[in-house]
Amino acid sequence: MSARTVRRRVISGLMTGLVAALSFTAVLALVLILGDLIAKGASSIDWAFFTKSPVPAGESGGGVANAIVGTGIVVGLAALIGLPIGIGAGLFLAEYGSGRLGFLVRFIADVLNGTPSIVIGIFAWTWMVKPVGRFSALAGSAALAILMIPMIARTTEEMVRLVPHSLREAALALGYPRWRTSLRIVARTALGGIVTGCLVGIARVAGETAPLLFTALGNLNFSTDVRHPMQTLSLQIYVYATGPFEEWHRVAWAAALVLMGLVLILAMVARWVTRQRYGRVR
Amino acid sequence: MAASANVRLRLETVRLTALFNRTAAVREVSILFPAHTVTAIIGPSGCGKSTFLRCLNRMHELSDGGWVTGKVLLDDVDIYAQDVNPIQLRRRIGMVFQRPTPFPTMSIYDNVAAGLRVNGRRPRKEMDEAVERALHQAAIWDEVKDRLHSSALELSGGQQQRLCIARAIAPQPEILLLDEPTASLDPAGTQRIEELCHELKRLYTIVIVTHNLQQAARVSDYTAFFYMGGLVEVGRTSELFTKPQVEQTEAYITGRFG
Numbered sequence: 001m002s003a004r005t006v007r008r009r010v011i012s013g014l015m016t017g018l019v020a021a022l023s024f025t026a027v028l029a030l031v032l033i034l035g036d037l038i039a040k041g042a043s044s045i046d047w048a049f050f051t052k053s054p055v056p057a058g059e060s061g062g063g064v065a066n067a068i069v070g071t072g073i074v075v076g077l078a079a080l081i082g083l084p085i086g087i088g089a090g091l092f093l094a095e096y097g098s099g100r101l102g103f104l105v106r107f108i109a110d111v112l113n114g115t116p117s118i119v120i121g122i123f124a125w126t127w128m129v130k131p132v133g134r135f136s137a138l139a140g141s142a143a144l145a146i147l148m149i150p151m152i153a154r155t156t157e158e159m160v161r162l163v164p165h166s167l168r169e170a171a172l173a174l175g176y177p178r179w180r181t182s183l184r185i186v187a188r189t190a191l192g193g194i195v196t197g198c199l200v201g202i203a204r205v206a207g208e209t210a211p212l213l214f215t216a217l218g219n220l221n222f223s224t225d226v227r228h229p230m231q232t233l234s235l236q237i238y239v240y241a242t243g244p245f246e247e248w249h250r251v252a253w254a255a256a257l258v259l260m261g262l263v264l265i266l267a268m269v270a271r272w273v274t275r276q277r278y279g280r281v282r
Numbered sequence: 283m284a285a286s287a288n289v290r291l292r293l294e295t296v297r298l299t300a301l302f303n304r305t306a307a308v309r310e311v312s313i314l315f316p317a318h319t320v321t322a323i324i325g326p327s328g329c330g331k332s333t334f335l336r337c338l339n340r341m342h343e344l345s346d347g348g349w350v351t352g353k354v355l356l357d358d359v360d361i362y363a364q365d366v367n368p369i370q371l372r373r374r375i376g377m378v379f380q381r382p383t384p385f386p387t388m389s390i391y392d393n394v395a396a397g398l399r400v401n402g403r404r405p406r407k408e409m410d411e412a413v414e415r416a417l418h419q420a421a422i423w424d425e426v427k428d429r430l431h432s433s434a435l436e437l438s439g440g441q442q443q444r445l446c447i448a449r450a451i452a453p454q455p456e457i458l459l460l461d462e463p464t465a466s467l468d469p470a471g472t473q474r475i476e477e478l479c480h481e482l483k484r485l486y487t488i489v490i491v492t493h494n495l496q497q498a499a500r501v502s503d504y505t506a507f508f509y510m511g512g513l514v515e516v517g518r519t520s521e522l523f524t525k526p527q528v529e530q531t532e533a534y535i536t537g538r539f540g
Contacts, residue, residue: 170383173341174397174449175373188387 037260041253049254053222054236057245064255066222067236071262073224074137074216074232075206078144083198086149090156090194095182097157106157109150120146121211129215137223137230140216144205151204155197159190192274199270203263209234233259292317293338293457293487298352300333300342307333310352311513313506315457320479320488322498322519325508326534331491334508335459338489339375340368356456373401376450376486377459381466382442384434384449391430393445397453412452419485420448421478440471447478451486458482460490464497476501495535499523507531 048063055062089109093102124143129135163186171181187194212218217229218239224230233255240252293315300308308330315321323331336342337350340361353360361371376397384393394413398404404412413430417423422444426437434445443463450458460479464472479488479501492498498505499519506516507530515522515531526532533539 164383166379166381166383167385169341169344170379170385170446171396172344173339173372173377173379174400175369175371175453176400177369180400185385185387189385191387 034260037253037257041250041255041257044250044254045257049258054220054251057243057248060247064231064233064236064251064258066219067231067233067255068258069222069224070137070216070219070230071206071232071234071259073226074140074212074230075144075202077138077141077226078148078205079198079202081141082145082148082201083152085145086152086201087156087194087198089149089153091160091182091187093153093157094160095178095186105153109153112146113150113154116210117143117147117208118210118213121214124211125214134227135215135217135229137216137226137228140212140230140232141226143211143215144208147208147211148201148205151201152198155201156190156194159193159197160186162193163189195273196270199266199273203266203270206263206266207234207259209238213238233262292355292357293489294355295334295338296353296355298334298337298350298354300330300337300348300350302345303347307511308337308508309511311508313513313516315487315489316504317487318483318485319503320483320490320501321504321506322502323489323491323506323508324493324495324498324534325514326539327493329508330511331508332461335377335461335489335491338457338459339372339377341372341377343368373397373453374455375457375459376453376455378443378446378450378461378463380462382439382446384437384442384445386433386435388434389431390426390434390437390445393434394448394452397449401453416448416452417445419451419482420444421474421481422448438471440467440474443467443471443475444478447475447482451482455486458486458488460488462491462493464492464494472497495523507534509534 048061050063050068051065052061052063053066054064089105093106093109096102097106120143124139124146128139128142167189168181168186171185172178176185212232212235216232216235218235219229219231237252237255237259240248240255243249243252295311295313298308298311299306311334313321323334325331333342336345338354342348342350350362354362356371356374359366361368385396388396391413394416395409398409398412414423414427417426422441425441426445429436434442437445443466447458447463464475467475476497479490482488483503490498490501502519504516505519505522507514507522507526507528509530515526515528517527522531523535526535
């Protein structure tokens with residue numbers, strides 16, 4: 001073995017070790033958070049935790065069923081509003097967004113993407129809470145949808161752009177109209193990536209608290225009426241973790257664990273969806 | 283239904299010029315493509331042969347800044363006339379590209395059916411027959427008949443290209459445009475495609491762009507030599523390769539440049 005080969009091997013080994021160490025550090029944060037949540041929250045989780053609403057302070061027992069259902073409703077409604085708009089905007093940007101309008105939309109999306117979520121919360125409060133004179137889950141959903149749209153638009157655009165141009169041309173040469181090429185060929189080829197982007201977007205907003213503070217507000221009772229205040233896991237964690245009671249702190253830890261679990265499940269589904277029907281996407 | 287076998291369609295360009303913004307990539311080309319013949323378009327890289335081909339089914343105008351002057355006559359009707367719908371037109375003129383482009387989300391069957399479905403719904407049985415016929419014509423039926431519903435990406439490059447030919451001919455176009463269809467294939471795959479050209483000209487009028495002179499000599503009845511965006515010479519392949527009229531042509535086919 002020549003000196004040069006030895007040197008290459010040593011450097012290769014060092015670099016591999018370095019990269020491995022850095023990856024480990026990155027994963028460590030997640031492991032520590034998860035470990036902490038399990039250590040402090042797992043013991044409080046039982047069947048009642050998922051099926052019962054909270055009990056008045058001082059009493060023991062009860063659960064966070066209202067917050068789990070509330071999270072589902074608020075986030076689900078946000079997805080219902082945000083996904084079609086976000087995906088549509090992304091498709092527009094990728095397929096027709098080379099002009100001035102595309103540039104404008106892209107710029108606005110980027111600015112919106114960087115806007116602090118609490119600002120979006122205030123915005124939703126100004127337009128949907130103040131005029132009505134009532135906090136509502138609907139306003140919360142709208143705030144989350146606004147938060148979601150630019151994220152989803154930009155990932156959709158990226159995914160659609162990855163579809164080779166030759167595929168588009170092949171469809172057009174077959175006599176596909178442009179809109180049909182975009183939807184049936186291009187969007188479908190990018191579908192795995194788009195769905196993943198959507199799920200990641202949903203997971204992102206599911207944990208948001210700030211935009212819900214003065215929109216959905218929170219609710220100690222079980223409620224499914226979107227025109228009224230509603231509890232979500234994030235709001236519950238916020239209130240309980242900062243509250244004075246030991247019992248509340250335990251519930252907050254457990255709720256955090258549940259929320260983390262939900263996000264984890266979404267991320268796993270995203271992974272699973274990406275493995276497309278026909279294997280590779282690109 | 284072998285309707286296209288009876289059609290005597292003429293394709294002709296009259297002083298066709300293709301431009302990108304203000305730059306002409308093809309200048310004043312007039313060629314007649316007789317029905318049921320194979321015409322090869324040869325020339326060095328960048329001579330405008332692909333651009334010319336893309337004018338024949340109005341794909342050129344989809345490129346950034348692409349536009350055209352002159353005429354392309356399909357049975358004496360200018361395909362660039364106001365009342366011609368380019369989308370409808372492209373259904374009458376099939377095209378196959380340099381690299382195989384099967385639709386990755388579709389099965390083999392759906393790939394071939396794609397061009398038929400865009401023309402409107404039709405009964406299941408009729409669709410099955412049309413797909414089978416196209417796959418037979420593209421000489422790939424025997425290789426895929428047992429796995430019509432698996433992914434088109436499982437096929438080899440050469441098979442994918444023949445699948446693309448099947449997809450292009452399934453709607454029974456009148457003209458078939460091949461843009462260097464064997465550029466990314468191995469010799470065996472190339473040979474199959476060339477044999478296919480001989481078969482298919484009974485049914486279609488074929489225009490094939492190639493940078494392989496032997497291929498042009500093997501598959502075509504007529505050959506057109508392009509240089510720097512202009513048509514230098516066009517004639518019977520046998521004549522053009524043995525006694526070219528223009529010196530540039532001779533220089534190119536004897537390998538002195540390009």
